[in-house]
Amino acid sequence: MKKLVTLFMVTVLASMAAKTVLAADTLADVKKKGVLVAGVKDSLPPFGYVDEKTRTIVGYDIDFINAIAKKLGVRVELKPVTSASRMPQLQESHIDIIAATMTKNPERAKQVDFSHTYFFTGQKFITKKGTVKSLKDLEGKKIGTAKGSTSEQNVKKALPTATVLSFDDYPQALLALEQGKVFAVTTDEAILAGILAKAPNKARFEIPRVQISDEPYGLGMRKGDKHFVDFVNKTILDMEKSGEAARIFNKWFGPTTQFHLQRNFKITAGK
Incomplete structure (x- = not known):
């Protein structure tokens, strides 16, 4: 009986370790396959919607994903998600990251890791x-x-x-x-x-x-995916310092747009 219990515990620990390794490999996997798969909204302007002329998904969230992919040196694949489907899609590894107007809260943080707040x-x-x-x-x-x-x-x-x-x-x-x-x-x-x-x-x-x-928005990544979370956080902090984050905001919410809002936040570490 003791042998069976020991064998069971070893199997469980091995499984947990494997999951941890997999979770921590997203950054390397994305670089290896050469594509970042992002879950985004496709009917929610100006965050993510289909442009009538180009028939491609564009928006505030998409610009952040494009900037992260550019820093990684990979191309982007966009997959439409809903508010209900986005976390399951991430957890089942159908997407690498969520950029879909997702509010950061303690309940969700138990299931996914969030970037710093990139919209408020x-x-x-x-x-x-x-x-x-x-x-x-x-x-x-x-x-x-x-x-x-x-x-x-x-x-x-x-x-x-x-x-x-x-x-x-x-x-x-x-x-x-x-x-x-x-x-x-x-x-x-x-x-x-x-x-x-x-x-x-x-x-x-x-x-x-x-x-x-x-409502603070965060980019969602798999739980325990530290290398990828750190990379994304550094990228969006650099975007804030360079002014790129503010330029993206003004592109979609500036005074000449139909969605005009004031930018009452900055991307900072720990928020």
């Missing part, structure tokens, strides 16, 4: 103009958001009397708002600005000054 925003709402002045106006209402998002969790805490309807993506939630099926749509302000800018009847809607959370 806050959770708000899209509503019909003039209908919401305070959080109280949203109590007891139907509110749309995306499955598997922190927005889904945050709104349930902030508005326990509301009915939260979860959709596969935010454009679907906005359609429900246009059709009167929900009273409001909630997620991060930067995402709301992106989907509202693309709405055909955007003049009917607004983003009231009602915020329920802070």
Whole structure:
């Protein structure tokens, strides 16, 4: 019996060690295969969406992935993910990194390792103009958001009397708002600005000054993938120092864009 227990423990430890080695090999593997596979959004401007002219996925998140790949000397392969599918895709090794508007929080940090914060925003709402002045106006209402998002969790805490309807993506939630099926749509302000800018009847809607959370975005990597995490963190810190990170922000959120926001953050170590 003791031999069986010992053999079992050795097998478990060997398995754990193998997983640790695999997790730590992403940087070397990416260099070896010559391609960085990134999970990104493909219908969420300006973070990740299909450009109508080029039919390629472009956006703020994609520019960061391109910069990391350039530093690695490899090409990029983009794989569309949803809020619900992005972590399973990473854990099952279908992608090497997540760049998909993913908020850093303690629960997710148990499953993936995050980079330093490369974007910062806050959770708000899209509503019909003039209908919401305070959080109280949203109590007891139907509110749309995306499955598997922190927005889904945050709104349930902030508005326990509301009915939260979860959709596969935010454009679907906005359609429900246009059709009167929900009273409001909630997620991060930067995402709301992106989907509202693309709405055909955007003049009917607004983003009231009602915020329920802070949302720091991180690039997600496999747990224990230290070499890769360190490389990504150094790269984005260098991008901040050189001004490249600010240039990417201005490209997508600057005053001449339809998604205009103020850059109220800097990429710093430990955040």
